[in-house]
Amino acid sequence: GQQVMQIPQYQHVQEGEDFTTYCNSSTTLSNIQWYKQRPGGHPVFLIQLVKSGEVKKQKRLTFQFGEAKKNSSLHITATQTTDVGTYFCAGPAQGGSEKLVFGKGTKLTVNP
Amino acid sequence: NAGVTQTPKFQVLKTGQSMTLQCAQDMNHEYMSWYRQDPGMGLRLIHYSVGAGITDQGEVPNGYNVSRSTTEDFPLRLLSAAPSQTSVYFCASSSRTYYNEQFFGPGTRLTVL
Numbered sequence: 610g611q612q613v614m615q616i617p618q619y620q621h622v623q624e625g626e627d628f629t630t631y632c633n634s635s636t637t638l639s640n641i642q643w644y645k646q647r648p649g650g651h652p653v654f655l656i657q658l659v660k661s662g663e664v665k666k667q668k669r670l671t672f673q674f675g676e677a678k679k680n681s682s683l684h685i686t687a688t689q690t691t692d693v694g695t696y697f698c699a700g701p702a703q704g705g706s707e708k709l710v711f712g713k714g715t716k717l718t719v720n721p
Numbered sequence: 722n723a724g725v726t727q728t729p730k731f732q733v734l735k736t737g738q739s740m741t742l743q744c745a746q747d748m749n750h751e752y753m754s755w756y757r758q759d760p761g762m763g764l765r766l767i768h769y770s771v772g773a774g775i776t777d778q779g780e781v782p783n784g785y786n787v788s789r790s791t792t793e794d795f796p797l798r799l800l801s802a803a804p805s806q807t808s809v810y811f812c813a814s815s816s817r818t819y820y821n822e823q824f825f826g827p828g829t830r831l832t833v834l
Binding site for chain 2: 618644651706
């Protein structure tokens with residue numbers, strides 16, 4: 610079935626360093642979503658990408674959707690302790706069903 | 722608006738017991754879903770619903786039942802709890818369809834002994 614692979618599983622950075630997480634699909638995605646989950650919290654929607662090659666920015670966060678719409682990335686510039694959490698990508702399951710499939714997430718820790 | 726609410730927040734069950742996790746939303750969302758979250762496994766879809774009276778299975782439906790009698794409520798029933806169902810359960814909703822922004826509830830932490 611549809612799988613959305615996310616790497617790395619864990620990332621530890623010093624405050625001020627950059628961070629990137631990658632999401633890859635074996636099939637073309639109609640769209641991809643990104644979520645953030647703070648420790649002990651619930652996932653919170655960050656953004657949705659729909660167009661091939663799309664790039665969107667939210668302050669220090671940059672989201673990209675690949676030209677083939679099979680991969681996506683989230684880049685954080687100059688991480689802060691408030692960026693700590695797990696970042697998930699999510700995409701539609703294969704086969705036309707109305708399922709949203711999540712990657713396993715990248716857990717980011719930031720050393721102050 | 723309260724958004725998506727889930728009860729209870731915590732629950733401990735013994736193997737073989739049954740229970741219902743409650744989920745409600747007040748945003749008039751058509752699409753609702755249940756996920757379970759286990760360490761290192763991300764969020765796995767259990768069941769989902771595209772509207773009242775319509776439900777379907779997700780990736781890991783075994784051992785769970787759902788129903789959607791109203792737009793607002795989407796309860797998840799564990800028929801005979803097993804230790805493998807120890808997890809954090811999240812309910813989510815979105816307007817119209819699955820590819821819109823998902824609003825998650827605060828979660829229910831379930832332990833099965």
